[in-house]
Amino acid sequence: MGNEVRKGYKEVRIGPKKLEIPREWKVSTIEDICETYAGGTPRRSNEEYYEGNIPWVKSGELNQNYIDEIEECITQKGLENSSAKWVPSNNVLVAMYGATAGQVGFLRTKATTNQAVLALLPKDNLCQPLFLYQTLSLNMNILVAQRTQGSGQQNLNQTLIREMEIPLPPSEEQKKIATILSSVDKAIEKTDEIIDETKRLKKGLMQELLIKGIDHEEFKEVKIGPKEIKIPIEWELYNLNQICEISGGYAFKSKKFIEDKCDKSYQVIRMGNVKMSFLDINKNPVYLHEDKLSERAYNYLLKKRDILITLTGTVSKRDYGNVVIIEEGDKYLLNQRIGHIQVNDDRVDNRYCYYYLQTKVFRDRFFLDGKGGTGKQENISINDVKNMEIPLPPIKEQKRIAKILSFVENKINKRQEYKESLEQLKKGLMQKLLTGEVRVEC
Template sequence: MTKNVSVPEGYKKTELGVIPEDWQIVKLSEISKTYSGGTPSKSKVEYFGGNIPWVKSGELNKGLIFTTEEFISELGLNNSSVKWVPQNSILIAMYGATAGKIGLLKIRATINQAILAVVPQEDTDYLFLYYSLNQIMPNVVKTQTQGSGQPNLNAAIIKSNNVLLPPLPEQQKIASILSKVDEQIEQTEQIIEKTEVLKKGLMQKLLIKGIGHTEFKKTELGEIPEEWEIGNLSNISQVVMGQSPTGDTYNTTGEGKPLINGPSEFNERYPTPVKWTSKPTKICKIGDILFCVRGNTLGRMNFADQEYCIGRGIAAISGLKNLGDTNFVHMLLTKEGTELYRRANGEGSTFPNIKRDQLNEIKIAVPSLPEQQKIASILSKVDSQIQDNQSYLHKLQELRKGLMQDLLTGKVRVCV
């Protein structure tokens, strides 16, 4: 028997749960006008390349839409079912892989037939409705899409969904709170992006030009300091390839050594084991680089914060005593990531796999150990900034998620 849900003062019980007394449950069709667009004939070159913004469903991944990838001409507009959509309309992708994705149009633009435009009425705040639909659509895609392959929605399905609607002043206050969090998220993402660009530039410079050198020599890797030599990764590091224990030695109770089989256990810096083995095979040391050697995640790295048994999807890499700094080696591998993936996939394999010899043979410019440590220290500080901002970004995203759940359902009221 289901227990009766207690209803706090000022709230009422509804089909969507307990909500504030002064909130309404309305169909999307009651508070907005909806329509889709079209595509001009692709065979008519003169229909494209004009100055009319034309939004395609794949662009809704951007969230806020300030510009478009393609533009159409007046001829294209007048000779097709393309329609203008006003600024601050909500756009919903209806078909395929992007079904249910939502964008907020920040310009006046046109749309194709795979997008449903939702134009709110005057008594509905567009930003509040944008956040509400972001909250609703994942469940709509999960429970109401049509077709056995990729999901498909249509206008009738989307318009028939219920929306919780507070009084307009409360809508505006909720939207203001959520938009401020979104602004912080966007700013943090921009800081991370700029810092990653800075790191990439520093890596290109420091790993080839070093610190404070004035005399250089030409080599196969470009100009490097006179004191440096060209060598292989094996000159300054050692690589231990993993070997998976037999499955009958695995357990989830913490018996034996923690086991790292691949990137599914990886985090930002240190892995989180989910299995252990009572008969470990290859073991890494604390501080080793854990390097993915197989599949689409080839080149992804973590560091070992304890001894782990490493499976065949992982190599443990560390600097050689008195010759190589492990953090410097990590930076070299980061720089070489794209080339390593290309090399591992060079024989046309659909499952990239890099061998120990391929890692050892990577050509590098070799500084002295003290200079390796200085370079690694500079780049590690930039890495720490990125990690701190990524951690802050995650907290903001969790805050946004919690606020949307609380504010858009009326669980937490705002002062107006």
């Protein structure tokens, strides 16, 4: 009895999966309901083909997103002398290969695409474009996981996508589902705009407060690396090692890592977990059980208020130097290639130090010491960090500055949490609405 199909539903097979969908829904292939075609790339060696006024979408721009602004444009000559093709607005794009294979985008403006992007144009109103975008956002990862081709990269092709099956409700139900999910998308977009605006405010405040201070009229010139800047006359200039203890992480053996957290384990913080002003503990988390830890390993146990900075990235890309502050102590172990900064000096407010390390002045100084490693890798040493300069106001002013910046950062964090709750809401709605588990009234 436990395997009986619910009343009003039928059992179907889509790829390797069995699922129940409403009786009036169909299972259709993309080929049944869409015209599909890929674009092309004009010859890069011909300058006449680029920097025109024809928007040209590349696969890297697809990320389960709405596409309004496009990074690159080609010329009419570039269009005529390549396989690039126009795609009308309000249609779905799918990345077929490269790092974003399987990612979906909804094109909200007329544009052309390169050959790694497949355009899906619904036929004769068989499928609502926004419904198609939402259902592919949910289901494309299944196709990528089950039917990818190529080695090293998860590549798709037009045939695989055209053969992909999706559950398809009647047209009016498609519209209702798309409207509900799109309303959540709009709330996420609006929240993103507020977050970006608040981040710009924080960046401007940091540049002003951490270099010019509060209500100063007299300034003096000091050198940060080779660059001269003006700071308030009452401020002093120190090297970081004069006011902080600075050390590196430990090369924990990856073969001892476990992927499941337990009561007697510590998460190992690796470079991918350290974003700018955000510790992403959900990014490929790994743990070490306390039974596997040597006595020395506990020297790398992070404390509350410790500051971290990443020390390795890509040559000339400035994709490292990310700074975070630890809000909960005795939970994390620090892996190699991350700097560990501990402020144990009464002259210094650790949040002031944390914010200064995010300024353009400090980052310009930081990247001057980048040295080539293996291939395209660039590194900063712990000794380099120790010798970097920091302008230091009196402690009372440091605390005032840190309080202002913390207020703004808290606003960003709250908006980020709200955005994450919206994303979780949408994820749940997609799972229920796009499979017919929950019906909408038409």
